[in-house]
Amino acid sequence: MNSRLLLQSFPMRFAIRTAYAGMTRLSTIHITVAFLLLTTLFIATAENTLPADDATIVEIIATCQEYDAHVPWRKKPPQIRYGLGVVVEGNNILTFDGIARNSTLIEIRRARTGTKLDAKTAVTDEQVGAALLKISDDNTAAQFKSVPIAEKIQRNDLVTIVKMDESGQFQSDEGQVIEVISSPRGLLFKVLTDLSIEKNGTPVFLGNTRVLAGIIINYDKSTQTCLVLSGTTLKSFVSDAVSPPYTGIAWAGLLWEPLLDPAKRKYLGVDGQKGGILVARTVPGSGAADILQPEDVIVEVDGFKLDEMGYYTDPDFGRLLLSNLINGRHKPGEKAELTIFRNRQKTNVPMPLKRQSDIAQLIPENDAGDQAEYQADGGLILRELTGDYLRSAGNDWIIQTNPRLVYYYFNPWQFSRKEGEHIVILSMVLPDQINIGYHEYHDEVVTAVNGRPVRRLDDVFKTIDRDGGLKRVSIMGSGIDLVLDEKEMPAANKRIAANYRIPSLRHQRAKTD
C-alpha cells in the first residue's frame, strides 16, 4: 500500500507569494532555497495534513432494515452499511445509492472525529446508482466544503483516488483511466490501484486537483481494478437532483444484438452495408416499442454510425457502446433520431425516450427494496412476482424455485406482452380452519379472483373491495377454484392476523403518478 504524497499547488503558491512579498530584494537563489525548504516541509508533513479533504470527503454510516422479500409484512434484522461520500453543490453529499436503501438512520462522520452528524436522503436513483444526501442541520453543514464535478474524463487521463482508512487518515493513489465504458446507467471508467478499496463511494479526483472525476462503485481485489461512476454522469445527476422535479436518465427499452454473422446480414439485406445492430426485442411500453420491430437493423443514432457490435466513435470519449448516445446525450422526453433498415429499406425514425420504470416490467426487479404489496385474506397470501422474491430462495434459486415462475422471469413475453401487467401469485397459505385443504399450495399463478380475471394485484384489491371479501381463487393449471367461506372470513382474518401476528392483512402502496 503506497501512501503517496499529494502536493497541492495552492499552499505552494501562497508560500512563494508571501516570501516574495516580505523580501523586496530577494535574489532568485533565495527564492529557490525558500522554495526547496518549504517543499521539504510539506513533504515531511503532507502525509498527515490534507486539510481540504476532511471537509469534503465524509464517512457515511447508514443503518438499514430491508424487507423480507418472501414474507412481505416482515423486515429483516437491521444492518449497518458503510461508505464514503463527497460534498458537492449546496452541501449535499454525493454517494452510491445502495447505502441509503431502506435506511432508518443515516449519519456522516468527518475524518478523525467521532462525532456523527445526522443526514437524510434527498434524492436517490437506482438506475444511475447514485444518491444525494443532505445534512440535517444547516449549521453543522457549514463546516463542509463542496467540490466541483468534472464533466469530461477521458481515457488515459490521470486521476487520484483518495480513500479514508479505518483510523481516519486519507490515503491517495494516482492512476490512469484505462477504459471509459458506456452503460445503461451512464458513463463509467476503470482505474487500477494499489490501494485496497473497502468502501463504495470512495472519490476519484481529476489529476492532482480536487475536482471530482467519479466515485467508486465496485472494486475487484483480484485485478485491483476500480469501477468508477464517471463525473460526466454524476454532474448530470447532481444538477438534476438539486432542481426538482427529478427527471432521471433516458432509456430506450431496446434489446439488441451484434450483427456479425455474414449469413444473417445477407438475410436482412444489409450485407452491402458496414455496421449496424439487430433489434431483438423491445420492452412493452417503452419508446423503442412504439417505433421498432424485431429484425430492424439500426445503423445510425443521431447521425453517429454504429459498428456491428454497437460501438460508435464519440468526439469526447472515443469508442463507446451506443448507450451513451441515449442516456449521455438526451433526457427523458426527448427523441433520438435512428436510421434503420427495415425490410431492406433505409428509413429514419425518431425514437421517444422515457425514464425506465421498474414497475412497468412484467416482473419488476424491485432494486429499490420496496415493501411488496400483498393481500392476506383467509390466510391466502396474494402478491406480485418480483425479481427479489425469486432470488430470496438463495444462490440456487433458478433450480430451487417453481420452474414456471423462473421461466416467465427469463421469458416475460411468453406470459404477456402488454404494458402494466404483472404476475399475481398465491405465494403461500397460512394454515387456518378457513383454508383447510389448501395448505399445500404455494407459488401458484393466480388467473382470477372471485371469478374475475386478474392481471395485476390492483385487480385483486378492486375485486375484493367490490365484493366485500375474497371468495374464490383460480390458479393456473387447475380447473377447480380454491373456495373460501365468505361468512367465516371476518372471524378467520382476525384469527389469522392474531395467530401469525400480521400487522395488516393488506399492504397497498399509495398511488403516485
Added chain:
Amino acid sequence: MAPAEADGTSLRGGPEVNALLLRPFGRISHGACEKCGLDFYQKKQSVYKRFLHLIASCLVFFSLSPSSGTAGGYKDSIVKIYSTFQSEDYKTPWQPGAPYSGNGSGFVIQKKRILTNAHVISDARFIEIQREGDPKKYQATVLFAGHDCDLAVLTVPDEAFFEGTRPLSMGSSLPDLNDEVIVLGYPMGGERISLTKGVVSRIDYSPYSHSGMDWHLAMQVDAAINPGNSGGPVLYRDKVVGVAFQGIPNAQSLGYAIPLPVIQHFLADIADGTYDGYPELGVLTMETRNPALRQSLKLDDKNGGTAVARIDPFGSAFGLLQTGDVLLTVDGHALADDGTAIIDGQTMQYTELTERKQCGESMKIEVLRNGEKKTIAVPLLKHQDPFAYRYEYDRRPEYFIYGGLVFTPISLNLLAQTGKELNQPGRQHLVYYSQFAKIDGLYSNQCQFVVLVERLAHRVNTYDSQFLHKTVSEINGRPIRQMSDLPQAFNASSNNPGAGRGAGLHVIRFNETSVALIMEADEARQADAEIRRKYNIPAPSYLREEN
C-alpha cells in the same frame, strides 16, 4: 442426501455402483394423490431435498443377521447375474457411452424364466447367469423388460441351466408390518449367496428411480440394501412377496422391495407375449376437505369424494371425465375426501385400483357432475404420451446434425446428463418444458421439443453459440413438431417464400428468442463433410422413424 450430492454425473451406475440419480425436478403433491403421470411442483421443499426420499441407489441392503443355514435350501432358486452395460451419451448422441459392468441377483420362476430388476439388465450388451455352487456361467437373454416398474424376465437359451433348479412360488398376499421376511441375493462383501433377515416396516407409494417418473407401491424393510442385492427375492414363509431393488444412501436400515401386486401386474401383463405397461387414468385430484369447496361442488355434508382438478390430455380419462367432477366411487370403492379408499382391508390411494389393472381393462367411476350423479366407464388404454418423461433404456437417442448444429429431443436422460448446468438462465426453460408441457398446454404445437444441444464449431456456425439449448419452432417457414420434421425442413428450397429473404439461406427460429439463426445452405452442406471428419461423426442423424 445433501443437495450438492445430486451432481448428475451418472445417470445410473451398475448394480454395484451406488449411483445417485439426478432428477432436477420433481412431482407435485397438492395434498392429494397425483399418481397419474403428471408432474407438479412439490410444495415447500427444494428440488434436491424432494429427493431425500427418492431412492438413489438401485440396490437393497439388509443388515446382516446370520440365519440358520436356510440359504442352502434356496441355492437352486437364486442366481447371480453379471451384466456389461453401455449406456447412451445424450450430450454427444452420435457416439455410445462408455461400457461398464456390474452384478445383481435374480431367481427362477415358472416356465424356465428368471425374474430380476429391469435395471440389472437395461442397456446391457452381455449378460451371464450363474447358479450357486456351479462355476459355469451361462449366457442369458432378456425376454421382457418393464422399465416403468423396474422388473425384467430373462431366460437362458442353454436349457441345461435349468436342470435341478427349483422355481420359487409367488405369495398370495402382501405381508403386514412387522412380519419377518428374508432376502436372498449376491450383495457386495463376498461371492457366495447371502441371506439377510428383516421385518416389513412400511408399505407405501414410492418413486421408482429406474424410471424416474413412475410411482408404485413399495415395501420397506428394516434392513439395509447393498449393491448386488438388486433383483433378489424377498420371501415371507417361503413365498415370494417382493423383489429387492432400491435403497437410500446415508439412511439406516431402510431397504425397498417391489411388492407382490406390482410383480403380479408385470407377470400378468407379459402373459400375452408383449409388455404393455401401466395404463394411466390421467387425473389430478384435489382433496375436498374444505366445507366451502364442498358446497361449491354441490357435495353434501357427508365426507368423501375427491375432486378432479386436471385431466391429462394423454390419459385414459381424457374426454370422459371433466375438471370439476367429484370422484365418489371407483370400482365400487368409496373414496374419502383425500382420495384414499379401503382396498383389501387397507387404506390406500384409490389409484392403487388402477395400478392393479391391465391395459384393455376398464374402470367404473361414479362421479358427481354439477350436482348429478353419473357412472362412467373408463377403458384403460395403453399409455402413449410423448411428454411422459421417463428414462429411456435400450434405445438410441435421436439426433440430427446439419451445418454442425446438433439437434436432439428433450428427454429425461438428457436433462439428467445436463445436471447442474440446468441452473442457468439459458437452459432453465428445458426444465420448465419437461414439467409443464401438459399443464400449461405447450404440447399443442409439438410432439417433441427439439433442442439445439451442441454446436460442432466450424466457420459456418461460428456466430451461433447464442442459440445453444434453445428449442426449435420452425425452419424455413415449416413448423417443427418433432425430430422427423427436420430433414424435410432443411431440404425445403430456401427460395420458397416461407424460407425468408435472400436465396440459399436457412432460417431457423426458436421458441425462446425472436432472433433467427441464419445459415448459408451451400456452405452448410460443404461444412458437414468436413465436420463429420473432424469430429468423428459416424452418421449425420439417427431418427426413430427411419430406423
